[in-house]
Amino acid sequence: MDGMSDEDFYDMDRNDPEPDDDYYLLSRVNDTSSADAREGKDIQGIPWDILNITREKYRQTRLEQYKNYENVPLSGKLAEKECKQIEKDGNYYEFWRNTRMVKPTFLHFQLRNLVWATSKHDVYLMSNFSVVHWSSLSSNLSDVIDFSGHVAPSEKHPGNLLQGFTRTQISTLAVKENLLVAGGFQGELICKHLDCRGVSFCTRIASNDNAIINAIEIYHGLSGGIHFMASNNDCGMREFDTETFHLLNHFRFPWPVNHTSISPDRKLVTVVGDHCDGLLIDSRDGKVVSTVVGHLDYSFASAWHPNGFNFATGNQDKTCRVWDVRNLSSSVSVLKSNMGAIRSIRYSSDGRFMAIAEPADFVHIYNTDLNYEKRQEIDFFGEISGISLSPDDESLYIGIWDRTYASLFQYRRRSRGWVQNEVQAECS
Numbered sequence: 137m138d139g140m141s142d143e144d145f146y147d148m149d150r151n152d153p154e155p156d157d158d159y160y161l162l163s164r165v166n167d168t169s170s171a172d173a174r175e176g177k178d179i180q181g182i183p184w185d186i187l188n189i190t191r192e193k194y195r196q197t198r199l200e201q202y203k204n205y206e207n208v209p210l211s212g213k214l215a216e217k218e219c220k221q222i223e224k225d226g227n228y229y230e231f232w233r234n235t236r237m238v239k240p241t242f243l244h245f246q247l248r249n250l251v252w253a254t255s256k257h258d259v260y261l262m263s264n265f266s267v268v269h270w271s272s273l274s275s276n277l278s279d280v281i282d283f284s285g286h287v288a289p290s291e292k293h294p295g296n297l298l299q300g301f302t303r304t305q306i307s308t309l310a311v312k313e314n315l316l317v318a319g320g321f322q323g324e325l326i327c328k329h330l331d332c333r334g335v336s337f338c339t340r341i342a343s344n345d346n347a348i349i350n351a352i353e354i355y356h357g358l359s360g361g362i363h364f365m366a367s368n369n370d371c372g373m374r375e376f377d378t379e380t381f382h383l384l385n386h387f388r389f390p391w392p393v394n395h396t397s398i399s400p401d402r403k404l405v406t407v408v409g410d411h412c413d414g415l416l417i418d419s420r421d422g423k424v425v426s427t428v429v430g431h432l433d434y435s436f437a438s439a440w441h442p443n444g445f446n447f448a449t450g451n452q453d454k455t456c457r458v459w460d461v462r463n464l465s466s467s468v469s470v471l472k473s474n475m476g477a478i479r480s481i482r483y484s485s486d487g488r489f490m491a492i493a494e495p496a497d498f499v500h501i502y503n504t505d506l507n508y509e510k511r512q513e514i515d516f517f518g519e520i521s522g523i524s525l526s527p528d529d530e531s532l533y534i535g536i537w538d539r540t541y542a543s544l545f546q547y548r549r550r551s552r553g554w555v556q557n558e559v560q561a562e563c564s
Contacts, residue, residue, distance in 0.1 A: 167543075168234040179234055180516055180541050198497060198517070204476040205245065205495075206452055208412070211433035215453035218430075219472035226512040228489055228501050229532045229547035237277055238270050239263050239542040240521040240535030243321070244307050246394070246436055247350055248479040248493065251522030251544075252311035256530040259544070260311040262521065267309065267318065272531075272546055280316065280328070281335065287326060290334035293381045297338045301326070309522075310352035313362050315378055319349025325366060327381065337381040342370045350409075350436075351395040354378075358402045358419070365405070367393040373407065373422075387422030389415070394436045400444040404461070408435035414449050416461070430457055430467050439481040439490070441504065448490060450478025456492050458508060469508040474498045480522060484529040491532060493523045499534055517541065 168181050178184060184191050204212055240261050242250055250262040257273040265284035270277050281287060288300025305321045316328045323342035328335045341349070346369040357363035362378040369392040375385040394409040398419060407415040414428040414435060428449070437450030446468065450456045456478045457467040473494045480493040483504075490502045496519045501512040514534070521535035534545040 167236055170230070170232050173231050179231055179545070180518075180536075180543065181234065181236070182517070182541065194517070195515070199475060202475045202496070204452070204454060206433055207410070208433040208453070211451075211453035215432050215451075215455045215470075216472060218470045219455060220470075222471065222502075222508070223510045224500075224513040226501065226503055226510045227550065228503065228512050229514075229549050232531075232546045232548045233272065234543050234545055235270070235272070235275075236541075236543045237275075238268070238535075238544040239537070240544060241537050241542075242519070242521040243305055244348075245495070246477075246479065247307050248495065248520055249351055249522050250306075250309050251524045251533055251535040252309065253524040253526040253531060253533050254311055256526040256528055256548075259524065259533045260309070260316065261533075261535050261544070262306055262309060265303070265306075267306070267316065270544060280330075281318070281326070283318075283326075287335055287338065289336060289338045291336045293337055295339055295381065295383070297340060300335070300338050307348050308351050310354050310364065312354040313356075313378075315354055315362060315364070317352045317354060317364050317366075319352055319366060321348045323347030323349065323368070323370075325349065327378070339381075341366060341374055342368055342372070344370060346370045346392060350393065353397055355398050356402070357384075365396055365398070367396045367407075367409075369393075371409075373405070385422065387417065394434065395438050397438045397440055397447070399440050399447070399461075400442055406438040406440070406447050406449065408438050408449055408451075410434045414438070416464075426461075426464050428457075428459055428464055428467075430470075431455065433477075436477065436479055437481045437492075439483050441483050441490075442485060442487040446504075448481050448483075448492075450481050450492060452477040454478070456481060458490075471500070471502065471508060471511075473500075474513075479520070482523055482525050484525055485527060486529055489525075489529075491523055491525060493520045493534070496520060499523055499532075501532075514545075514547070516545070518543075 253259045259270050266282045267280045283304040286302045289296050306318050308319045310317050314330045318326045323340045325339050327337040348369045351367040354364045365375045371389050373387045392410040398405050405417050405419050412431050416426040431451040433452035435449050435451045440447045448458045454473045456471040458469040476495040482491045493499045499514040502508045503510045518536040518538035524533045532547040
């Protein structure tokens with residue numbers, strides 16, 4: 137927690153330091169429960185009473201010293217002029233538990249989609265070289281795929297790389313519909329059905345210097361089957377069928393693709409990458425339907441609202457922009473981060489909330505029923521490996537990487553009646 141920028145974490149040595157007395161003392165902190173938090177304990181278990189700085193002072197120091205990574209100089213400062221101050225007195229998800237047994241990790245400073253909840257109790261995430269499964273119900277942590285050794289497919293499919301891969305560095309991950317898909321730095325793509333032993337499919341979708349897979353999304357295709365799309369640094373987006381793992385589409389763009397997401401009706405895809413503008417394309421033929429203009433830097437996140445009209449994009453200019461497909465001349469809302477780029481965006485399945493994550497320290501939850509004009513701010517210390525809402529919206533998981541305080545946060549949704557009362561109070 138020493139004020140590093142996004143980029144500093146990309147090349148740093150992630151081996152834990154040699155333990156000394158202070159490090160050992162801090163590392164002995166146990167999990168934090170909701171009961172502990174109500175009694176005033178720090179949610180990360182940081183013993184501020186024995187440190188030579190207060191939490192408030194350290195927060196201020198972080199805000200002043202943190203360096204947001206920009207590809208376009210001063211993009212954050214220029215974008216700030218469009219943002220309006222949003223109230224942060226919302227309280228939609230309440231702290232439930234901080235689990236220190238789970239230690240989320242990441243390998244790329246710009247890619248933070250390595251936490252996926254498949255139920256309110258089950259979450260999959262990267263921890264060192266493994267995808268692990270954590271059950272908050274049984275407090276059981278188990279390996280799903282260990283990428284530190286040799287991983288090879290056990291099924292035969294056309295294009296399957298039967299020799300597999302050794303010591304794969306995972307850049308991105310997606311888990312949904314009983315399927316796990318991981319992407320690597322060298323264009324590796326590994327697929328596993330969670331109810332089957334072994335790995336189903338391995339391939340290398342690119343082999344040049346720009347092979348890294350930046351994002352993966354799993355979804356129901358127009359035909360009804362399960363598909364996934366992979367966004368790649370070689371300026372391509374590829375769509376696969378999960379029954380045969382056949383490559384269905386390969387769309388190419390003028391710049392590296394950092395993230396894609398498909399609309400609820402499966403007809404449109406948002407495409408963002410190493411360009412200030414984003415694209416809306418036809419999911420069937422890849423033709424550009426519209427260009428969205430407003431961001432001042434490169435984008436690394438996108439998500440669709442379940443209503444099919446709104447979508448959001450997250451950018452290194454430290455803003456999240458919300459758009460309406462019925463009028464793309466300007467964004468509906470421009471939401472500002474506290475310290476860094478918007479690296480992850482998730483809408484709740486009922487569309488009432490949008491959660492966005494910065495690279496470190498902050499996750500913001502916006503109330504969409506109030507036109508994004510009220511938010512909850514979750515404030516902690518550490519790099520964020522990913523965020524995920526469970527399919528029923530009951531749990532929010534946040535993966536935190538830190539040399540001492542690596543852990544997994546679980547927040548639980550407050551009662552729907554409480555949130556509805558807030559909306560009614562605002563409207564009256």
